[in-house]
Amino acid sequence: MIMIRDEIAADISAREVLLDKAFGPGRFMKTCERLREGRLPAEGLALSAVDEDGALVGTLRLWSITTTSGHDALLLGPLAVSAERQGSGLGSALMRDALMRAAAFGHGAVLLVGDEPYYRRFGFATTRTATLSLPGPYERERFLACELRAGALDGASGLVLASGRQIVLPVEFEVARAA
Known part of the structure; x- marks a missing residue:
């Protein structure tokens, strides 16, 4: 049994391990990572999928973005599912849940960089980009x-x-980092 829920602080280290396995170290070089750096995910739109033992087996986050023309939207990514759960429909379940939540929160659009044949089933296309x-x-x-x-x-x-929202570091951390 898999449960999709809001991401909690205890998920973060497991999430990083999952993303490293799924995308490797090159994930930090991607352009979309520049849009996520130093930011928090959009409120209520960081999801974790956990198995019956509480182990993290999937993750998806949405991030607030805007365009120079003043159109607010969300940026999806990364979406990752553990190797042993791939092909089970978990990625699709995370996508459906995330899009449903985003719409319920009043967001108008979601952008991403990904495989069009996979994301087409959720309504994604190049026509609006x-x-x-x-x-x-x-x-x-x-x-x-x-x-x-x-x-x-x-x-x-x-x-x-x-x-x-930008990540705000504690003053002690900022002082230590500056030294």
């Missing part, structure tokens, strides 16, 4: 969007920028 760009290298055919609310990306253009 043709006038948008990311701040770094990416494969244009993998830059996808899904509107959760019809017309949410009408007129959207320009560069995608991070807009989410």
Whole structure:
């Protein structure tokens, strides 16, 4: 039995291990990582999938972004499922849950960089990203969007920028880091 729930602090180290196994060290070099750096996931949109023993077997986060044309949206990623659970439908369940939550919270659109054949089933396509760009290298055919609310990306253009809550480090950490 797998349960999808909000991510908790105890999930974070297991999440990093899962992401390292799924994507390797190159994951930190991706353009989308630049939009996540120093930011917190969108409120209520960091999900963990845990098995009956409480082990983390899947993760998905959504991040607040905006465009230079003033269109707010979410950035999805990364989505990862443990090797032993791949092919079980867990990735799809995480996607459906995340999109449902995002719509319930009033978000209008979700963008991602990923495999169009996989994400098409959730409503993602390149048609709404043709006038948008990311701040770094990416494969244009993998830059996808899904509107959760019809017309949410009408007129959207320009560069995608991070807009989410910034991570605030404790003063003690900042002082130690500066020394």
